[in-house]
Amino acid sequence: MENRVGMRWTSLLxxxxxxxxxxxxxxxxxxxxxxxxxxxxxxxxxxxxxLDLPEYPDRPPRKWAVQKFNTVQIEISFSGLRSVSLGGFKSEISADVSITEGDGVNVRVTAPGVHLQANAATVFISTLTAYVDEA
Structure with a gap:
């Protein structure tokens, strides 16, 4: 998602x-x-x-294609956590995630009945994998 100044979320990683x-x-x-x-x-x-990314790559890495994976999953880590608030949680969450710059890095997760907001010093991908989602 692009933030206020038009940067992609990956530019903050x-x-x-x-x-x-x-x-x-x-x-x-x-x-x-x-x-x-x-x-x-x-x-x-x-x-x-x-979380699972909403789209699978058009030209996935060869090892993913060979195994016929159809879903990319990432783990995003926000380190040097300064604040966090969480309201609501449930078993099936389809959310919009916003990662923006401002006094470090801000993250906001919004879904019906779920709200998470946090501020941290840095953000990085700690895990990047793919798998077959049968759903």
């Missing part, structure tokens, strides 16, 4: 190379993502979001 390579430099916006996990860790302190 400490390590955008993997996701940019998987999507040939054009990763999808973070609208309508399936949220699997929200984790808070004291080390950092860190907030981690594990």
């Amino acid at each position: 400490h390590n955008p190379e993997g996701v940019n390579a998987a999507y040939q430099g054009n990763p999808p916006d973070l609208r309508g993502v399936r949220v699997h996990e929200v984790t808070l860790q004291v080390e950092g302190p860190t907030l981690k979001l594990r």
Whole structure:
């Protein structure tokens, strides 16, 4: 998702190379993502979001194509966590995620009945994988 000054969310990542390579430099916006996990860790302190990206790459990495994967999952880590608020949670979450710059990095996750907002020093991709989603 583009933020107020028109930058893509990947431009704020400490390590955008993997996701940019998987999507040939054009990763999808973070609208309508399936949220699997929200984790808070004291080390950092860190907030981690594990989610499925809303689109699969047109030309996926060979190892993904060979295994006939159809879904990309990432774990985004927000380290140096300064603030976090969470309201509501449920078992199936399709959300819009916004990552913007401003006094570090801000993240907002919004879905019906779910709201998460946080501010951290840095953001990076801690895991980038693919799998077969039978749904």
